Amino acid sequence: MTEQTTSEVVEPVEEVNDAVEAAPDQETDPVAVLTADLQRLQAEYANYRKRVERDRALAHELAIGGVLTELLATLDDIARATEHGELTGGFKSVADQIAAVTTRLGLEKYGTAGEEFDPQIHEALLHDTSADVKVPTATKILQPGYKFKERILRPARVAVTDPAETPAE
Known part of the structure; x- marks a missing residue:
């Protein structure tokens, strides 16, 4: 990952150097060139952070979805037990807790x-x-x-x- 960051940083600098060499007649302000580089790097970093946050949120949703998928068979068994009147006592409170947790998760x-x-x-x-x-x-x-x-x-x-x-x- 460090190599990509380094190459991304070097590439815009090389582009600016090429632009300076291509237009020797035009007077360029080194502060303006460095400011443009800094702005470009800040924009790249902001985009990188947004992409990482989006990927992290997606991974979180997929993990929760995977766990919920594994619980579906248990939820079906609880529903069948409820329909037949077999869910009583302590098991009923456990079933209610499972239903509450899955609902809270979405x-x-x-x-x-x-x-x-x-x-x-x-x-x-x-x-x-x-x-x-x-x-x-x-x-x-x-x-x-x-x-x-x-x-x-x-x-x-x-x-x-x-x-x-x-x-x-």
């Missing part, structure tokens, strides 16, 4: 029966037709989807119902 559960089917966020596992719907609809949520920030960790697995085609008369 994990969002999505997918409700009756919403329009969107292949970007839904995965169709079953398919049916019905005259009751006008557009392809997720009529049954087989497994909820999860997203972290704007990133889909797992699509909602759904049963899709398409509108029944009416025969042409």
Whole structure:
């Protein structure tokens, strides 16, 4: 990394020296040349800092997303235990704590029966037709989807119902 910084610093200086040699008739102020170099280096450093901060934030989000992805199976098991009334006592408080932590980290559960089917966020596992719907609809949520920030960790697995085609008369 030091070599890149050194070459970046040397390169603008060489460009300025080349410009000075190319225009010997024009009088150049060495203070103006050095000021321009300093401004250019400050701008490069500011851009470098912004890039590092952006990369650091992205790495942080990816790490949290990876941990949350690993917890999805556990969250599914907790939901099934809750549905069957098997989550009681001390295990219920642990499940509540896990749900609170994942919510605080930004994990969002999505997918409700009756919403329009969107292949970007839904995965169709079953398919049916019905005259009751006008557009392809997720009529049954087989497994909820999860997203972290704007990133889909797992699509909602759904049963899709398409509108029944009416025969042409």
